[in-house]
Amino acid sequence: MSGKNIREKGIQSLLFLSGTVAVVALFLLCIFLFREGILLFEDYPVSSFLTNTKWFPTASPPIFGLLPLLLGSLIVTAGAIMFSVPLGIAAAIYISELANPRISSILKPVTEILAGIPSVVFGFFGLVILAPVVQRTLEIPTGQTALTGSIMLGIMALPTIISISEDAISSVPRSIKEGSLALGSTKWQTIYRVTVPAALSGISAAVMLGIGRAIGETMTVMMVTGNSAVIPGFPSGLFAPVRTMTATIALEMGEVPQGSDHFHALFAVGSVLFITTFIINILANYVKRRYRFNL
Amino acid sequence: MPDNFANGTEIEVTNLNLWYGENHALHDISINIPKNSVTAFIGPSGCGKSTFLRCLNRMNDLITSCRTEGNVGINGQAIYTKDVDVVDLRKRVGMVFQKPNPFPMSIYDNVAYGPRIHGAKKNAIDGIVEDALKAGALWGEVSDRLNSPALDLSGGQQQRLCIARTLAVKPEVILFDEPCSALDPISTSKIEDLILELKKNYTIVIVTHNMQQAARISDYTAFFLLGDLIEFGKTEQIFESPKEKATEDYITGRFG
Amino acid sequence: MFSNAKLNEKIAFALLKVATGLVVAFVLVILYYIIYNGYSAINLEFITDMPRNRMTEGGIYPAIMGTTYLIIGSMAVALPLGILSAIYLTEYAQPGRTTWAIEMAINNLAGTPSVVFGLFGLAMFVKYLGFGPSIISASLTLALLILPVIIRASQEALLTVPKEYREASLALGVTKWETIRRVVLPAAIPGMVTGAILSIGRVAGETAPILLTGAAYFLPRLPDSVYSQFMALPYHLYVLATSGTNIAQTRPIQYGTALILLTIVLCVNLVAVSVRSHYRSKMRR
Ligand SMILES: Nc1ncnc2c1ncn2[C@@H]1O[C@H](COP(=O)(O)OP(=O)(O)O)[C@@H](O)[C@H]1O
Ligand SMILES: [Mg+2]
Numbered sequence: 001m002s003g004k005n006i007r008e009k010g011i012q013s014l015l016f017l018s019g020t021v022a023v024v025a026l027f028l029l030c031i032f033l034f035r036e037g038i039l040l041f042e043d044y045p046v047s048s049f050l051t052n053t054k055w056f057p058t059a060s061p062p063i064f065g066l067l068p069l070l071l072g073s074l075i076v077t078a079g080a081i082m083f084s085v086p087l088g089i090a091a092a093i094y095i096s097e098l099a100n101p102r103i104s105s106i107l108k109p110v111t112e113i114l115a116g117i118p119s120v121v122f123g124f125f126g127l128v129i130l131a132p133v134v135q136r137t138l139e140i141p142t143g144q145t146a147l148t149g150s151i152m153l154g155i156m157a158l159p160t161i162i163s164i165s166e167d168a169i170s171s172v173p174r175s176i177k178e179g180s181l182a183l184g185s186t187k188w189q190t191i192y193r194v195t196v197p198a199a200l201s202g203i204s205a206a207v208m209l210g211i212g213r214a215i216g217e218t219m220t221v222m223m224v225t226g227n228s229a230v231i232p233g234f235p236s237g238l239f240a241p242v243r244t245m246t247a248t249i250a251l252e253m254g255e256v257p258q259g260s261d262h263f264h265a266l267f268a269v270g271s272v273l274f275i276t277t278f279i280i281n282i283l284a285n286y287v288k289r290r291y292r293f294n295l
Numbered sequence: 296m297p298d299n300f301a302n303g304t305e306i307e308v309t310n311l312n313l314w315y316g317e318n319h320a321l322h323d324i325s326i327n328i329p330k331n332s333v334t335a336f337i338g339p340s341g342c343g344k345s346t347f348l349r350c351l352n353r354m355n356d357l358i359t360s361c362r363t364e365g366n367v368g369i370n371g372q373a374i375y376t377k378d379v380d381v382v383d384l385r386k387r388v389g390m391v392f393q394k395p396n397p398f399p400m401s402i403y404d405n406v407a408y409g410p411r412i413h414g415a416k417k418n419a420i421d422g423i424v425e426d427a428l429k430a431g432a433l434w435g436e437v438s439d440r441l442n443s444p445a446l447d448l449s450g451g452q453q454q455r456l457c458i459a460r461t462l463a464v465k466p467e468v469i470l471f472d473e474p475c476s477a478l479d480p481i482s483t484s485k486i487e488d489l490i491l492e493l494k495k496n497y498t499i500v501i502v503t504h505n506m507q508q509a510a511r512i513s514d515y516t517a518f519f520l521l522g523d524l525i526e527f528g529k530t531e532q533i534f535e536s537p538k539e540k541a542t543e544d545y546i547t548g549r550f551g
Numbered sequence: 552m553f554s555n556a557k558l559n560e561k562i563a564f565a566l567l568k569v570a571t572g573l574v575v576a577f578v579l580v581i582l583y584y585i586i587y588n589g590y591s592a593i594n595l596e597f598i599t600d601m602p603r604n605r606m607t608e609g610g611i612y613p614a615i616m617g618t619t620y621l622i623i624g625s626m627a628v629a630l631p632l633g634i635l636s637a638i639y640l641t642e643y644a645q646p647g648r649t650t651w652a653i654e655m656a657i658n659n660l661a662g663t664p665s666v667v668f669g670l671f672g673l674a675m676f677v678k679y680l681g682f683g684p685s686i687i688s689a690s691l692t693l694a695l696l697i698l699p700v701i702i703r704a705s706q707e708a709l710l711t712v713p714k715e716y717r718e719a720s721l722a723l724g725v726t727k728w729e730t731i732r733r734v735v736l737p738a739a740i741p742g743m744v745t746g747a748i749l750s751i752g753r754v755a756g757e758t759a760p761i762l763l764t765g766a767a768y769f770l771p772r773l774p775d776s777v778y779s780q781f782m783a784l785p786y787h788l789y790v791l792a793t794s795g796t797n798i799a800q801t802r803p804i805q806y807g808t809a810l811i812l813l814t815i816v817l818c819v820n821l822v823a824v825s826v827r828s829h830y831r832s833k834m835r836r
Contacts, residue, residue, distance in 0.1 A: 004726060018636045020649075022636065023656040025656070026660055028671070028675060033667065036674050086570070090567045091567075095571065099571075107571065111578075113820065116749075116816045117816065119756065120785040120786075120789050121756070121813055123792075124788055125581050125585065128802075128805075129584055155577050162574070176396050176399070178357070180408070181385060183412070183461065184382050184386030184413065185556075189560070216663070218664065219758045219759055223793060249763075250762055270670040273666070274664070274667045278659055281658055281661075281662035285658050382556070412556070
């Protein structure tokens with residue numbers, strides 16, 4: 001082999017090693033997260049972790065019930081999705097199918113700005129501006145509620161939902177839309193009977209990734225949801241403070257001694273969170289890939 | 296220019312001009328197209344055949360840079376006036392495209408799409424779908440799998456599905472834009488047979504770059520060159536004794 | 552029937568317009584409140600002074616510096632790794648199980664909540680590797696967080712380089728790597744820069760991961776090594792707004808900090824967008 005070839009091979013191996021960095025990172029992440037999490041179950045039964053309805057980490061003996069946190073995450077996310085999905089899909093349709101090119105070239109950066117605003121700024125806005133509004137409008141004791149969190153998270157999930165749905169909708173071939181128009185259907189009939197159904201897999205992926213974004217968001221919920229670890233009712237729980245998995249980790253990690261049960265419990269909660277978003281990601285990528293146009 | 300056709304006139308075009316932005320793509324086209332017969336548009340690619348075809352059901356309205364002047368009448372009704380509903384117009388003037396473009400739904404839903412949109416009764420749809428698929432010469436091949444995805448069909452079957460889909464709306468005119476250019480010879484001949492069958496009930500306009508095809512299936516032929524309509528007449532006349540030098544050159548394969 | 556379809560269309564389009572308008576309104580309202588309330592707090596001292604009197608007065612200089620260190624640290628790790636990884640994926644990888652695994656890992660890293668990265672950084676860098684709560688722990692954690700962003704942006708940039716360039720070079724007998732280095736990379740650099748710049752915005756704004764890996768509530772002086780704890784803008788804002796010594800009194804400082812943070816992120820986006828459009832118009836010529 002010539003020196004040139006050896007060099008090429010060497011470089012290729014080096015590139016391969018860097019190529020696998022994401023796999024290595026994900027692998028290490030799983031190891032470290034799960035290892036610390038599993039240590040909890042040396043002292044605390046898995047069944048109580050999964051089924052106990054209370055999270056009292058500083059009681060003696062401490063109670064590490066996942067349920068209130070999991071349900072807290074779910075109610076905030078559900079609220080967020082209920083308003084950001086219709087809004088986001090509507091905006092995506094408008095941007096890709098109705099707005100003239102000049103207007104959509106303005107709207108796209110606007111959603112990019114929304115995507116760029118740091119979550120702590122959203123949290124600050126929610127805390128200082130939105131929470132008082134919620135409190136006054138609903139005449140409830142505090143504005144820091146699941147609903148406030150849902151509104152902020154909904155806004156934050158919008159860019160994900162809009163940009164992925166928009167991609168999916170604009171990748172529907174023109175020929176199909178023309179086929180529908182040539183049959184004498186209106187533009188709107190074409191959109192909701194042909195274009196949107198054809199883009200459905202991409203739109204579903206957008207919704208799922210939006211859910212993943214909302215469930216994993218930390219700072220915003222921590223700043224606006226009031227953080228009380230009780231199992232929320234539905235829908236009444238929307239108007240009361242809740243505490244999510246993410247907020248619990250971020251709030252309590254600063255105060256726990258490393259290696260304590262409480263420390264491990266927070267890693268266990270993190271593992272649940274990770275597994276949840278992992279499944280959501282896998283599903284999202286699966287539905288996204290399931291249907292591609294080759295027209 | 297022939298205008299006293301045996302079956303009467305279906306489409307009348309007078310002094311039609313069309314621009315894509317600055318590009319003057321159609322120059323002063325005037326032509327009468329006969330009822331219940333097949334009229335072929337031929338000419339080298341880029342001469343404006345598709346553009347002209349798309350004027351006949353105003354599909355060009357979808358292109359923002361596109362501007363038209365002049366008159367087009369379908370069955371005596373002007374279609375470029377303000378009060379015309381394009382949606383209604385396209386119901387009357389159907390179109391089949393160059394590449395088959397079935398919707399990503401089942402075979403049945405593809406054909407039922409138009410009737411459903413136009414408010415056909417639920418219990419009438421099965422019949423409409425069957426009739427359209429029969430008229431589209433596809434029924435025998437798909438009657439046992441109406442609910443399978445249209446995209447699973449072969450290219451030729453997809454194109455016949457698109458024809459059936461158009462027929463289900465019960466148009467008066469069907470425009471074909473090179474419907475066979477993406478198909479193999481066997482599928483092509485099936486579609487040609489179908490077109491000959493359809494002309495009994497419909498007025499058909501077909502763009503083709505295949506001159507044998509024009510000669511085989513059309514009653515009348517129009518030759519376009521660089522945005523001009525050069526010659527229009529009975530197909531035998533165009534192919535056997537063209538009046539214009541350019542037509543003859545094209546037919547005898549001297550260019551294009 | 553027809554007027555009905557037309558009416559439906561009118562209503563539907565109006566609703567779509569309202570929805571889009573609402574989205575734009577959200578952005579404007581948020582920007583308005585932060586800018587309007589924040590700009591009066593900002594002056595030169597606010598940027599260059601240390602916090603004083605238990606953070607109720609003075610500036611946010613150490614937080615700005617901390618965020619700068621994090622940007623430098625995480626980019627120094629993630630940028631080369633991400634670009635090399637993207638080169639491997641677009642230029643060398645063959646479809647197969649390995650490539651599938653890499654793609655899957657990238658997608659999942661991109662969708663993993665930032666607080667989980669924080670937990671990971673805490674377990675691995677702070678605890679296991681013994682870096683302690685520090686700039687280096689936080690930078691490495693953030694580097695992993697932005698890795699997918701950088702890989703994806705670089706891949707996209709590489710894919711826009713026309714195949715003909717590569718073929719032309721290979722046909723001259725130039726090796727694959729030399730082709731990539733001399734032909735493909737120069738053409739892809741602007742796209743990669745765009746991705747890199749966007750991830751700067753991400754690093755500047757992330758709070759949860761640094762909260763677990765070394766951000767400090769308050770430090771009397773700047774960090775003196777990569778193993779020191781640090782202050783950072785987003786954490787500073789969080790602390791002042793939720794658990795500061797005097798939340799109401801420090802409201803102007805909070806708005807000011809939020810505005811600085813927002814400005815960094817928006818400028819970064821603006822630069823990225825203009826690099827991208829400059830580059831696109833050049834490609835068209
Ligand atoms: N959507 C369009 N926008 C701008 N110009 C177009 C468009 N479609 C066609 N043209 C131009 O109009 C002329 C005629 O095109 P076309 O009707 O497609 O020709 P043909 O179908 O005969 O090949 C060409 O010069 C083409 O470039
Ligand atoms: Mg054409």
